[in-house]
Amino acid sequence: MTTSILIMLTIWAFVILEKQTNIFKGLDLVIFILIIVLGAIAFFVALKKEKEEKQGFVTDDEMSLLIKYKSGYYAYLASMYMWLFIFIFKDKFPDIETMLGGGILLSALILFITKLVIKKHVNG
Amino acid sequence: MDNRIKELRARDGLTQSDLAKKVDVRRETIVFLEKGKYNPSLKLAHEISKVFGMTIEEVFRLD
Numbered sequence: 001m002t003t004s005i006l007i008m009l010t011i012w013a014f015v016i017l018e019k020q021t022n023i024f025k026g027l028d029l030v031i032f033i034l035i036i037v038l039g040a041i042a043f044f045v046a047l048k049k050e051k052e053e054k055q056g057f058v059t060d061d062e063m064s065l066l067i068k069y070k071s072g073y074y075a076y077l078a079s080m081y082m083w084l085f086i087f088i089f090k091d092k093f094p095d096i097e098t099m100l101g102g103g104i105l106l107s108a109l110i111l112f113i114t115k116l117v118i119k120k121h122v123n124g
Numbered sequence: 125m126d127n128r129i130k131e132l133r134a135r136d137g138l139t140q141s142d143l144a145k146k147v148d149v150r151r152e153t154i155v156f157l158e159k160g161k162y163n164p165s166l167k168l169a170h171e172i173s174k175v176f177g178m179t180i181e182e183v184f185r186l187d
Contacts, residue, residue, distance in 0.1 A: 052150065052151075055141075056145055057141075057144060057145065057150055057151060058148055058149065058150060059150075060150075061148065061149040061150050061153055062149070062153070062164070062165050062168060063149070063150070063152070063153040063156060063162050064150060064152075064153070120161075122156065122161060122162050123161065123162060123163055
């Protein structure tokens, strides 16, 4: 997840910065902020995992894998409804890049939020 | 499921990190186990019990 978010961050930062005249209008601003926030979170999570690895801990164990599998399942379901919503209201988006990019970012946000919720109720 | 991990760690002078390394899990897993937020697999329960030199039933109990 960390790698994919960082790649997405790079691509979308590049795309949005190319449209510099529109960067602070409406949906572009929201997407830009979301990229920064998710990118920052992904960066700090990656740093934390690297620190744990250097201290001799495993990076994944039965609990973290269980959280990943559960949150992946629920995030996938939620994302399906999110994309359906986007499809129904596709005419409301200014352009296809905003629609698709926003959808991809929202999928990442859904996964992040789902992981937080599953962590609170993780009992295996 | 309830457990005595925190009490036994204190008895043996182990930190959460020490125990995590001994049973090959993340420190966060030990934190969640102690708070009762996570129920371990049979394998993990067995390994933790082995660290304390006790049986699974002596370390873990169903509510």
